[in-house]
Every structure is written in C-alpha cells, then in structure tokens.
Amino acid sequence: MYKSILAFVFIAISNVAIAKNDSIPSIHIVEKPISYSEERKKLSVEYLQNRHGLNLQKPIITPKIIVLHFTDGGTIKSVFNYFNSTTIESGRSYNKKQSNLNVSSHYLIDRDGTIYHLLADTLFARHTIGLNYCAIGIENIGSVSNPLTDKQVAANIALINYLSKKYPIEYVIGHSEYGKFRKTPLWKETDQTYYTGKTDPGESFLKQVREGIKGLKVNSSY
Numbered sequence: 001m002y003k004s005i006l007a008f009v010f011i012a013i014s015n016v017a018i019a020k021n022d023s024i025p026s027i028h029i030v031e032k033p034i035s036y037s038e039e040r041k042k043l044s045v046e047y048l049q050n051r052h053g054l055n056l057q058k059p060i061i062t063p064k065i066i067v068l069h070f071t072d073g074g075t076i077k078s079v080f081n082y083f084n085s086t087t088i089e090s091g092r093s094y095n096k097k098q099s100n101l102n103v104s105s106h107y108l109i110d111r112d113g114t115i116y117h118l119l120a121d122t123l124f125a126r127h128t129i130g131l132n133y134c135a136i137g138i139e140n141i142g143s144v145s146n147p148l149t150d151k152q153v154a155a156n157i158a159l160i161n162y163l164s165k166k167y168p169i170e171y172v173i174g175h176s177e178y179g180k181f182r183k184t185p186l187w188k189e190t191d192q193t194y195y196t197g198k199t200d201p202g203e204s205f206l207k208q209v210r211e212g213i214k215g216l217k218v219n220s221s222y
C-alpha cells in the first residue's frame with residue numbers, strides 16, 4: 001500500500017512535469033490583422049486550386065512548415081500596408097501571371113523584436129511558392145544591407161517554440177532553402193517552372209535561430 005501510494009505520487013509528479021514542458025509558452029504578440037476580405041478568401045481558394053492543385057472550400061491550412069523571411073526593406077507600417085492590399089501589384093508581373101492574390105505572411109517582426117500577428121495561423125497566405133498550403137510565414141523587417149538583429153533572433157526563436165507547441169510543425173526553413181523541397185512530395189505547384197531564387201533571411205540569422213531551437217523536433221530539410 002505504502003509503495004503503491006509512493007508510485008502514485010511519483011507518477012502524478014512526473015505527469016505534472018511533462019504537462020509543464022509540453023504547455024504552450026506565453027509570449028507577447030501584438031494582434032494587427034490585415035484585411036482578409038471575401039475577395040482575398042476567393043483568390044486564396046483559387047490559388048489553392050490552381051497553383052497547389054488542392055480543391056478546398058475555405059482557405060485553411062494545416063501548418064507543417066515554418067518559413068522565415070526578411071522583407072528586404074520597409075517598416076512595420078509600410079510592409080503592413082503592402083500586405084493589406086488584396087491583389088498583387090502590377091510590377092510583379094511574373095507572380096501576377098500565376099495569381100492575382102497579393103503576398104502576405106502570418107507574422108511580421110520588427111527590429112526591436114516586437115511580434116505582430118497579421119492573420120490567423122491556419123489561414124492561407126502567399127509567401128512561399130509550392131509550400132503555402134502548409135506553411136506559416138514569418139517576415140522580419142530587414143535586408144542584406146540591414147541584417148536582422150539579435151532581438152529578432154530571440155523573437156523568432158520564441159515564436160517558433162510557441163507555434164511548434166500549437167501545431168504539428170515538422171520543418172523550419174529559411175525562404176532561401178525552399179528549393180530543397182521541389183523534388184519532394186511536400187512540393188505542390190502545378191507549374192513546375194514557377195520558381196524564384198531567394199536569399200532571405202540570411203545564413204547567419206538562420207544559424208543563430210537554429211541554435212536556439214535545437215531542442216525542438218523539427219527538421220531543416222526533407
């Protein structure tokens with residue numbers, strides 16, 4: 001009896017410890033939703049059909065991949081305004097030919113590490129060819145000449161940790177690495193020639209983020 005009580009107490013304590021480790025960490029996220037109008041929903045469902053070959057009634061994704069980006073310039077205000085438009089600008093004719101849906105991302109992180117949440121994690125966003133149907137996009141204000149900051153590294157690590165506790169995330173990649181998925185079953189793009197070379201978010205940034213998430217069971221390639 002005494003032993004079984006001890007065993008029970010031990011199991012109870014272990015369970016508490018496990019539950020604590022698996023719980024969703026609390027991080028500060030600023031809600032700043034972009035417009036997800038009926039037209040955006042329609043264009044997203046069409047993108048899922050025409051580009052990814054997926055016939056869905058609603059523009060909903062099951063997040064499996066997190067793709068890290070930088071914005072190549074701009075500020076929170078200018079990038080927010082850019083993503084807030086439903087249709088893609090005429091200047092981006094190569095992308096516009098494939099779909100009139102504008103680009104966007106789920107999160108946008110400022111240089112001081114503030115995390116802005118632009119649209120629900122399970123809503124469709126156009127940010128990574130071939131993988132949008134299962135990818136959460138995290139944009140960071142920065143560029144090659146304005147490299148991402150230590151505070152952005154820390155914010156990305158915290159956000160990835162948070163998201164990987166909420167969703168079955170299997171991969172965390174830089175936009176520059178998405179081409180590695182082209183020959184895998186995860187790649188869904190009906191036009192095999194539709195591809196653009198990317199360099200964001202930068203090697204050094206990726207290395208630092210990976211160092212911070214090495215405790216997570218996520219892969220960097222297929």
Ligand SMILES: [Zn+2]
Nearest residue numbers: 069070175200
């Ligand atoms: Zn990108």
